[in-house]
Structure formats: structure tokens, C-alpha cells
Amino acid sequence: MSSNRNDLSTAGATALYVGALLGPSLLLLPGLAARAAGPASLLAWVGLLVLSGLIAVVFSRLGTTVGSTSGVAGYAAAGLGSRAGRAAAWCFLGGVVTGAPVVCLIGGAYVAELLRAGDRTAFAAAGVLLAMVLAMRLAGARTGVRVQLALVGLLVALVVLAVAGAAPSARGGYWHPFAPHGWGAIARAASPLMLAFVGWEAAAPLTARLRDPRRQLPRVVGAAFAVTAVLYLALAAATVGVLGPRAGSSVPLAGLLEVAVGGSGRAIAAVGAVVLTLAATNAYLTGATAMASALAGTRRGRPAGTGRGQAAGLVAAIAATGGLLLGLAASGLVGTAQFVAVPTALFLVVYLACMAAAVRVLSGMARVAAAVACVTVVQLLLFSGWAALLAAAVAVTAAATEGVRRSVLQECGGGGGRVMGDGA
Secondary structure (H helix, E strand, C coil), X not given: CCCCCXXXXXXHHHHHXXXXXXXXXXXXXXXXXXXXXXXXXXXXXXXXXXXXXXXXXXXXHHHHHCCCCCCHHHHHHHHHCHHHHXXXXXXXXXXXXXXXXXXXXXXXXXXXXXXXXCHHHHHHHHXXXXXXXXXXXXXXXXXXXXXXXXXXXXXXXXXXXXXXXXXXXXXXHHHCCCCCCCCHHHHHHHHHHHHHHCCHHHHHHHHHHECCHHHHHHHHHHHHHHHHHHHXXXXXXXXXXXXHHHCCCCCHHHHHHHHXXXXXXXXXXXXXXXXXXXXXXXXXXXXXXXXXXXXXXXCCCCCHHHHHHHHHHHHHXXXXXXXXXXXXXXXXXXXXXXXXXXXXXXXXXXXXXHHHHHHHHCCHHHHHHXXXXXXXXXXXXXXXXXXXXXXXXXXXXXXXXXXXXXXXXXXXXXXXXXXXXXXX
16 A cells, blocks of 8 residues: 555545545444434534544644654554554554454344344354455455455445435434433444544555645545545434434444335345455455564565464454354344444554654644544543453553564554554
């Protein structure tokens, strides 16, 4: 994704930024938020969009100030020291390890909906998808930037088709009562929704490829923010206004597409979900493998076998974690919201470290934005409950070990981000 040439146009950079923010989590989270807070979940989306805008500004400035090759570990280390950089790196890796099964469960749920089957089918399908993507990773399969952007285009097309086609069926009565679970449910819904907004940190290093970053970057960030804001709010509003009592479904896009185009909507949603799950998870694991290799001391000039060893280790960790989490979910011991809470909390710790570092490194309005974002991220972590304690344990354990060497942090830049988002 990196290049030494200043060859990236404003439109191309905007597409990559949008690609970093959108991912399969968009197929699940509107329903999860509606289940937690009802129609009032739309306020959670609005609040997180404001936070997303602040984070976008901060990461853009970090990309030009700290260095174009630095990932989240480099950003955290620049302001807080090497131990904070290591904590951010390991929390990022932890988010990938626990997030991959979540993304596969999203695809599995859409397969189960297509088959009109129950939760057991969804978990079985998720296990198959996870096995497939891990096999792809071991085989060294890579998802090229053009392919990833094409898949982002597929996701955007599905959302537009679902929202535009289902909008005439919306009912005003579905918006009442507006906050059926109380106003406090809005904050509880906001925490897992943050998984949809992970991605700004991945695109910031692209600033080195812009011909005129000072002029282009504000346009790129503004356009990417506008596109994602419209898509998020439109899908969230349609989920509540069209689906009503079914808004809390784990497959809201399938419900909307069924309203929009009839019975074939479920098949369209399932195929799209499976393709997006495989491609997005593989893209994320590619970046995570690079970071894992850097943390283990891998150098670019060393034989490829060392990198394959790190890939095998990461695959083994994801397979074990995925098997455990899917097993707990299948047995009913862990719900979908709890499933999502773990990677979300880990990524929130990464953002907290980067925002806190930015307060020390940056100046002017970017520092103010970082301070506000920092406080907001802390509040979201507080509403994450036990998942926040788990994320804090990972960060503290990583920080307590030997600090990350400067050269390793620089190598983390290529693995600290993604081209497709979400989410996880």
C-alpha cells in the first residue's frame, strides 16, 4: 500500500480512506445498536460520527508529523514512549485475533438467514469461513488494493440498494417509543458501534503519496467522512424505520434487501456477506502478520521463512481463539454483543494510546481534537465493562515487557493498518 511516489490523486486517496473505514461490521452493527437502544441508537451513531471526525483530524496530522511509515505502534511511541508503543501494537494484534471470528460470525449469520436455519448453522458457517480465511493466509494469498476497493464498492452498492429500495416501506410508528430501554442505553450501544469506526489510523500513512498533502488532505478527509457518515446514518435509520420490531436482527441488511427486492434479497445479502468476510479478514490478517513479524524482530532483508513462521503463529492464535469464542457463543455463554465487545475494547485502547500521544506531539486545534477524543474514548471504554478490563490487561502485560526498539516500530507501519475496515 505504501509507495515512494507522489502519485495518489485526491479521488484515489478518498477511495482508500473510505475503504479503510467500511467493512463487514456494517452488516451487523446497525441491528446490534437497535437491539440495545431502539430508535435512540441513531444518537449513538451521530455521536460516534463526531468522534470519528476528531480522530480523522488527529491521525491525518500524525501521518504528516510523526512519519508516513509509522503505524499505531509508532504513533503511540512518539508521544508516550516505547512501552506504550508495544502496548498499542499488542492490543492491535489482540483486536485482530479476537475480531476475525466476529467478522466470520457476521458472514455465518447471513448464510443461516439464507437457509432459514438457526444459530447453530450460523456458528457452523462461521467456523467454516474462519477455516477458509486462515487457509488463505497460510497459503500466502493477498487481497490487492484494487480488489479491496472493488469489494468496498460492492458493500456500498448493497447498502444503497437496501436503503433506497426499502425506504418507501418505512413507518413513522416504528420510531416510538424513541428510547424504549432508557437514555443510558445509548451509551451502552455506542461502545460496540466503535468497531465500525476503526480505520482512520490505516489511511494516515497514505499522506506521503499525495502530490500536495497540505491542499489535498483536508479534501480527502472531508469527502471520506461525508461518504461514510451518509452510509452509516442512512443504514441505521432504515434499519429502525423499515424493520421496526425486527430492527435488532443480526442480519439487518438481509431484512432490508428482502423488503427492497423481494425473496432474492436474502441470497444477495448472503453472497455479499461471505465475499466481504473472506476478503476483509484476509486483508486484515496480512497487515497483522507484518506487525507480528516486526515485533518478533523480523527485518526486511531476512529470508521469507521467518515471516511465514509469524503468519503460522498468528493463524494458530486465531484458530484457538476463534474456536473458543465460537464454542462459547454456540453454547449460549457469550452473546453477540459480548462477542463484539472484546475486539472493540482492544481497538479502543489502541486509539486511546494514539490520542494521548497526539496530545503531547501535536499542537493547535489538532491537539484540542486529540484531547476531546481521548476523553471520549475513555468514556466508551468505561461502558465496555469486563472487555475493557481484558484490554487493559493486554496493554499492561505488553508494556511490562521489553520496550519496542525504534527500528521495529518503523517496520510496524506497514502492518498497523488496513485497506478494508472492520472490522473487523
